[in-house]
Amino acid sequence: MLYDTHMHTKWSGDSEAIPTEMIASAKAKGLSGLTFTDHLDWDFPTLPHKFDLDVPNYLTEMQTLAAEYTDDHFSVHIGLELGLQTHLTDKHHALLTENDFDFVIGSVHQLDRADPYYDEFWENRDFRETYQYYFECTLENIEAFPDFDALGHIDYISRYGQRVAKSRRSRQTNAAISSDAPQPSGLAPASDGILHYHDHASVVDAIFEFLIRHDKALEVNTAPYRYGFSEPNPSRQMLKRYHELGGRMVTIGADAHKPADVAIGFAKLPELLRDCGFTSYYIFSKRTPQEIPL
Numbered sequence: 001m002l003y004d005t006h007m008h009t010k011w012s013g014d015s016e017a018i019p020t021e022m023i024a025s026a027k028a029k030g031l032s033g034l035t036f037t038d039h040l041d042w043d044f045p046t047l048p049h050k051f052d053l054d055v056p057n058y059l060t061e062m063q064t065l066a067a068e069y070t071d072d073h074f075s076v077h078i079g080l081e082l083g084l085q086t087h088l089t090d091k092h093h094a095l096l097t098e099n100d101f102d103f104v105i106g107s108v109h110q111l112d113r114a115d116p117y118y119d120e121f122w123e124n125r126d127f128r129e130t131y132q133y134y135f136e137c138t139l140e141n142i143e144a145f146p147d148f149d150a151l152g153h154i155d156y157i158s159r160y161g162q163r164v165a166k167s168r169r170s171r172q173t174n175a176a177i178s179s180d181a182p183q184p185s186g187l188a189p190a191s192d193g194i195l196h197y198h199d200h201a202s203v204v205d206a207i208f209e210f211l212i213r214h215d216k217a218l219e220v221n222t223a224p225y226r227y228g229f230s231e232p233n234p235s236r237q238m239l240k241r242y243h244e245l246g247g248r249m250v251t252i253g254a255d256a257h258k259p260a261d262v263a264i265g266f267a268k269l270p271e272l273l274r275d276c277g278f279t280s281y282y283i284f285s286k287r288t289p290q291e292i293p294l
């Protein structure tokens with residue numbers, strides 16, 4: 001029984017997916033249900049208002065769909081992917097007090113109001129230092145606003161770090177090939193941008209301990225499979241560490257922005273999660289966790 005609990009539709013600024021087509025894709029892939037988690041990222045400086053979700057109309061449409069498509073074999077839940085920023089906590093509290101969602105993913109997409117999605121973000125930045133800072137900001141955000149159900153893609157920033165590292169390496173290789181001058185020897189190899197748990201152990205452990213202490217779930221996000229990476233966010237190593245510290249609540253989501261990407265990589269998940277020590281994962285209904293055996 002697999003449920004995809006992270007996906008976007010036309011209600012998100014970066015997706016044009018029709019909600020019923022996401023449902024059809026989930027059914028075709030044999031899922032037992034899905035949760036819509038459209039973006040709400042207020043104060044998104046690079047693209048102002050692009051991710052200001054129209055909450056009343058979103059809820060109205062999704063509630064109609066949930067009623068229509070939920071039966072004994074399939075369930076539709078309504079959630080939200082909330083972009084955490086420490087100055088927005090009061091607004092986020094009001095939003096969740098005034099509206100009923102099944103599930104809230106808390107995600108950090110911004111680092112000091114800058115967006116790691118863009119190549120310019122990485123100019124003059126060291127990968128390891130930036131990853132460390134991202135984790136520190138994540139800890140600060142979840143401490144400031146613990147009213148979410150699952151922490152989304154905890155090592156999200158490394159998707160973009162690795163992409164930038166790859167393009168830097170290929171530029172260096174091309175420059176070396178095209179230059180007639182002898183190449184200097186002894187230069188450190190260019191970073192591969194891969195994030196290693198042990199470089200950030202203490203802050204990552206602090207995030208895990210916070211989640212465990214507050215009964216929050218850690219999301220396993222399979223979007224990296226879509227980009228050709230071999231591990232989900234977070235990596236197997238980090239999932240093992242979370243389990244070792246006592247973490248038992250994980251949610252699973254493919255972060256699809258179009259129907260074809262629903263449940264991408266899910267075939268790998270049961271074995272991967274069992275290998276990390278988990279025997280179940282969780283879905284949320286009316287903000288209440290429900291355990292699903294693996």
Ligand SMILES: [Zn+2]
Pocket residue numbers: 081107109152153
């Ligand atoms: Zn996200």
Ligand SMILES: [Zn+2]
Pocket residue numbers: 006007008081255
């Ligand atoms: Zn997402």
